[in-house]
Amino acid sequence: MARVIVDVLPKAEILDPQGQAVARAMGRLGVAGVADVRQGKHFVLEVDDEVPDAELERIAGTLLANPVMEEWVVRRVSDAEATAADVPGTHA
Amino acid sequence: MARVIVDVLPKAEILDPQGQAVARAMGRLGVAGVADVRQGKHFVLEVDDEVPDAELERIAGTLLANPVMEEWVVRRVSDAEATAADVPGTHA
């Protein structure tokens, strides 16, 4: 089993009201220094090792993202990386 | 300016209806080899270099994620990495 991450973001030219709402909320809460926020989707897939990169690209570009409005990145994460960073831990 | 990525996922013990729906859809679409899908949020922040890690953590835990239901990871990405991978490119 491999862990595959697909991150999807609205294309830069498309208005991202969610990101903007977050950016505005930061202002209201007195958080300084954040110039811009964009919000997208984060998928974590558990995938058989045999599945080739091309197939992962196809899944991302035909199902997980809509090429009309979104961009995406696919990456396989190693086990080590998966446990170190990509399994989010709760941060108090 | 630094680019900061915050990835947010529903906690493992919490029902993730979206991820499950995507996983089932893959089965129906004849995509083989994907055992599990979890869906979360992906934030890209442009942040002043002075903003300390602790502040980024606070932003993530109060604004970007809902600590009651979600886990998150904050990471700064270098410029090189940012252009190489974390600025999603459209993959045909």
Place this chain on the structure above:
Amino acid sequence: MTAQAASAGSPAPEPAPEPADTVEVAVATPEREQPYAALGLRDEEYARIREILGRRPTDAELAMYSVMWSEHCSYKSSKVHLRRFGETTTDEMRAHLLAGIGENAGVVDVGDGWAVTFKIESHNHPSYVEPHQGAATGVGGIVRDIMAMGARPVAVMDGLRVGPLDAPDTARVLPGVVSGVGFYGNCLGLPNLGGEVVFDPTYAGNPLVNALCVGVLRTEDLHLAFASGVGNKIVLFGARTGLDGIGGVSVLASETFTGSAGGGGHKKLPSVQVGDPFAEKVLIECCLELYRDGLVVGIQDLGGAGLSCATSELASAGSGGMDVDLDAVHLRAKDMTPAEILSSESQERMCAVVTPENVDAFMAVCERWDVTATVIGEVTDGENLRITAGGNVVVDVPPRTVAHDGPVYSRPLARPDSQDELQARTTAGLARPSSPADLAATIERLAASPQLASRAWVTEQYDRYVRGNTAAATPADAGVLRLDESSDRGIALAIDCNARFCLLDPREGARLALAESVRNVAAAGARPVAVSDCLNFGSPEDPGVIWQFSEAVDGLAQGCVELGVPVTGGNVSFYNQTGTTAILPTPVVGVLGLVEDVHHAVPHGFGPDGDAVWLLGE
């Protein structure tokens, strides 16, 4: 930079769970200490369980009794008072009832072979913890109650009470609750017919989310929950069972797991339940197809208390016993103990009783809707509910003792001393506007008050058109719904409560809530026929609160007699308080009315120019 991540990523190895506590083990180890107090059972309640069983309960049995004997499920503090509704209902008031108090929801015969069922339920505490999901799952729960009557859910309403608009937490609670109600109801395709939004400081740490659902059925489809017929199969269908809502029962795990409190042996328990309205929508359509094809003998929704409640209620309402095998239950989490499976409150599940020859057809309908379904047991000719796990008997109990013979308390009640002083403070001494400018300012203040301002911000987030039968919704005083396109028959619904009146005088306040709700329904051109209530109060252990409760029940019962409409069901929510401060006594009253012809329902507001305006009454 994320130091904790590394440790979170490498959890301590989980110790293997000890074998489940079986009946055999329980017999052999009578002295084993059990954490009944942590599960909310009092000494005498635990003693009572041991007496019923003639031995100590197993962990799984203890989990079942503790949840079923909780205030929420057993109504142990309210039962003695709620009885008065039944006692004051005359045969005449009952004439059109096909089912009344005690069923999942009351059912009213509306003629031409149609029946209507409706009920209000609260989801207060979860909506404070996570407003969006709490409110969403509240809607989901009441909708399943209505489905369990054999009805198609056709509309919802919501009564919301939160802290003052400018209280800091209201900005978190109110938008979340509204989006949750909308998210779930909209996604189910249930038009929202109306509701309330009320602000008061006592709700700041304890918002009230009361959801009403109404359903329509053909009288012959009325499905009451029971499990008669030896050999009939018990089918669990819908979502998989996870660790949702078993916080209390986890103390059992910490007893049997080697890990100490807070140690590595603990499972992570979700602190909120996430609603999946899509799963519920599919479940609704699946159930309706099952009813239509005559494949269901009895049915029960899984709400609070999950399988504990469904199996014990189905079994005790039937004539025989029941065997259930927990190994057949589809699980979402690993290594769940029998106690956890029985207590899980995972949403979007139902439990049906099906004759053996219909099981295949039942499964085929579930398959058509992509609904997971499994036979988990059958009706036996025995007397007990017997539950096995891993081949061992973990529960062997007379089902009635779990579902119906819980403790009943007459809690001490006393009119608070403060009541006189409260009533003495009348409006007599309050300043009146003395000049036109004062008057204008007062009107402006009223118009700008959150209590009176437009509710469009809320109601615009709710679909009121879906299914094309809504004849009136916001801003009308009562929602009006056509029952079916093929007939002009309709219903009207309103929910109301002025809790400040109830604080001043709970008896009169409850009567007034009823009167207002009845007036709203009548003003829509409907004949009021039935009441469902949601009684939201503070702690029943406070004699003053129980006094309020008792007074409110009396007032409501009395008003119902006066107006000739019966209470058909409802819900009690106690322990609504922040610290020791109780919420305002809030008996929310829902009234159902019948409209002979929806085309003649009376619209809200003034009619065309030239119409005369009449004021009726004193």
Place this chain on the structure above:
Amino acid sequence: MSARVGVITFPGTLDDVDAARAVRYAGGEAVSLWHRDTDLQGVDAVVVPGGFSYGDYLRAGAIAARSPVMGPVVEAAHRGLPVLGICNGFQILCEAELLPGALVRNAGLRFICREVRLRVENSTTAWTSGIAAGAEITVPLKSGEGRFVADDDTLARLEDEGRVVFRYADPAPNGALHDVAGVCSDDGRVVGLMPHPEHAIDPLTGPGTDGLGLFTSVLARLTAAA
């Protein structure tokens, strides 16, 4: 014989009963189609109704667009079968690439249920031929992901070719680009819109009967062709 209009039900579809009723009110015969069907039963037109197919998980319409019934729908649409997508149906048709653009989260980030006025900008499509060009109709809008977006080239092409069929008469409540409420395919036979004409067919339950025009338009054309 009245024309037969298919109405598709996906898991999570909500407004299929309303769409079928609108077809009947307009004088047609409604034929229910199931998401697993691979045969359109010879219908003369198809309505993809509103709702939350597959819970709107992933993206509104994304999963439904890839279900079995959409294969024959896409194929038939390319051969000229009139297809109407309403709300979630519009989203599905965009995801299935029968219509250009995409529908994303409302700019205000909240679900909006409100009656809106629409200007009918193109009265030559299969679904608007009975409505006067420039007419204004009032129908309910009810959606959380109704903001129409497309890249500049696509938008310019849609405007040039008159393929913006419906425009919000007041500024788009959801932030749709160019106030676009509905668009059509280049042959004008596939139309999608966010607001709900099927909820405006009876003054008892909706704002009026303005929505009926879409259904009578297609039926008139189908019977004329028959």
